[in-house]
Structure formats: structure tokens, C-alpha cells
């Protein structure tokens with residue numbers, strides 16, 4: 419327990435030590451996030467600026483193994499802070515490679531009106547980050563889970579992109595009635611964990627909803643379904659798929675079997691294959 423007898427300059431050190439002793443990764447940045455969460459003012463200087471009751475509650479929950487994002491209902495991704503809860507996957511830094519790639523590929527379109535789809539949108543972190551980079555773009559967010567779509571809407575409102583956003587509750591493209599070729603590209607981070615691996619995942623991931631993780635017996639069920647639905651709709655543009663390195667070969671085979679062009683594969687910041695861009699042209 420941290421009490422208000424310590425020196426303000428020792429606050430970070432004390433929280434860091436408590437987290438680090440429990441082998442919590444990134445203890446230093448978590449200590450910073452916790453302090454900003456419990457500071458009553460932006461530029462805290464005195465102990466009276468800190469809400470110690472809230473601080474100790476957060477630390478207690480964190481030491482029980484609950485991820486910090488699920489305690490404070492916030493997670494940083496790309497350039498923003500996203501609201502997240504028990505119905506959404508907490509945004510992961512691994513997925514930022516999708517944003518970087520779209521930014522590179524569409525660098526000449528920064529001010530043009532681009533419509534795109536964020537399929538399996540969860541918090542909406544992918545689509546919202548792109549909407550913020552391309553000022554005249556519009557995004558259709560699609561997810562099967564109503565609760566997740568509500569979180570997505572909250573984030574769109576908080577981050578001032580609600581006017582550029584539409585939402586569709588749909589099992590993949592089942593309820594989709596638009597012309598698919600009106601959309602310049604699709605970004606999609608589908609559930610991709612092999613079903614029997616779900617129980618072996620790290621403790622943090624066990625707090626994410628199973629519906630956001632379970633990719634079926636071999637992990638690539640969603641890629642198979644999405645590719646076949648897009649072919650049936652005669653889609654002519656590209657999709658940026660997040661992948662798990664474990665299923666890369668199977669997704670590549672799916673593309674080959676369907677005569678689709680794999681434009682590139684990219685790695686995340688841990689140098690793991692994380693993105694496959696497929697063209698339907």
C-alpha cells in the first residue's frame with residue numbers, strides 16, 4: 419500500500435518497484451499511466467494532488483493480474499487514448515503496422531475523400547486512427563458484437579470523428595448492402611487464435627472477450643470466410659489483414675488458391691510477421 423507519507427518525487431519509484439517485484443512488464447510506463455490516472459490536476463506537484471484511495475485500488479487490482487487497460491478502461495494506440503471494456507479487445511501496439519502501411523500506401527490521398535471499411539472493428543482503434551490521419555476520409559465500422567459497436571461509437575465521439583463514421587452490426591458481410599467497390603480498402607484484424615491455444619494465452623489476454631480471439635480450429639476460419647465473401651461480391655480493391663505468424667502460411671495459401679495477389683507481408687515492432695496485404699484486382 420502506498421500512503422501519503424512519501425515524497426512526491428518518490429511516487430513513481432515506489433509504484434514501479436511494487437509492479438516490478440511482481441514481474442509486470444513495462445512497470446515504468448504503467449507507473450506513469452497510473453499516476454496520470456490518479457492525479458487530480460494535470461501538472462501535479464504536491465501529494466495533495468494525488469488521489470491515494472484510487473491509486474491503491476488500481477494497484478491492488480493490477481497485482482491480482484488484471485490488465486491495466488481493463489482496470490482504467492483506457493488504452494493508448496497510435497496517437498490517441500481509446501476507451502475499452504470487457505466487450506472489446508484492448509488495442510495492441512502490434513496492430514500499428516496496419517496504420518503505418520495505409521499511411522504509406524495512400525500518402526498522396528491525404529486530403530482526398532477516401533471511404534474504407536474497418537471490419538471486426540472492436541474499439542475502432544484502427545479505423546479511428548486512419549480517420550484522424552486522412553481528414554476527408556469516411557469509415558464504415560463493422561462488428562458482430564453490439565456492445566463492441568457501442569464502445570466504438572463512444573471512441574468516435576470522444577475523438578471527434580463521429581461525423582465521418584457509420585456503423586453496421588453484422589456477421590462479417592452478412593448484413594452489408596452497399597457497393598463494396600465504393601470502398602478504397604478494408605482493414606481487418608479478425609479473431610485469429612487457434613481455439614485450443616486460447617487457454618494457453620498470457621494472463622492479460624485472458625481478460626479479452628473470447629469472441630475477439632477465437633479463430634477456429636486452425637486459426638484462419640475468418641480469413642477463409644472474408645476472402646470468399648469478397649470474391650462473391652466481386653471486390654476489386656485491397657484488404658490489410660492483421661495475422662498471427664502461426665497462420666501466415668495458411669493465409670498465403672488461401673490467397674494463392676483463390677488467385678489473389680499478395681502485395682506484401684510486414685513485421686510488427688517485435689519483428690514478427692503481422693500484416694498481409696492482399697489485392698483482389
Ligand SMILES: C[S@@+](CC[C@H](N)C(=O)[O-])C[C@H]1O[C@@H](n2cnc3c(N)ncnc32)[C@H](O)[C@@H]1O
Nearest residue numbers: 507538539540561562563589590607608609630
Ligand atoms: C481481434 S478483435 C479486433 C478489434 C480491433 N479491430 C483491434 O484491432 O483492436 C476482433 C473483433 O472481431 C469481432 N468479431 C468476431 N466475430 C465476428 C464476426 N463473425 N463478424 C464481425 N465481427 C466479428 C469481435 O467482436 C472483435 O471486436
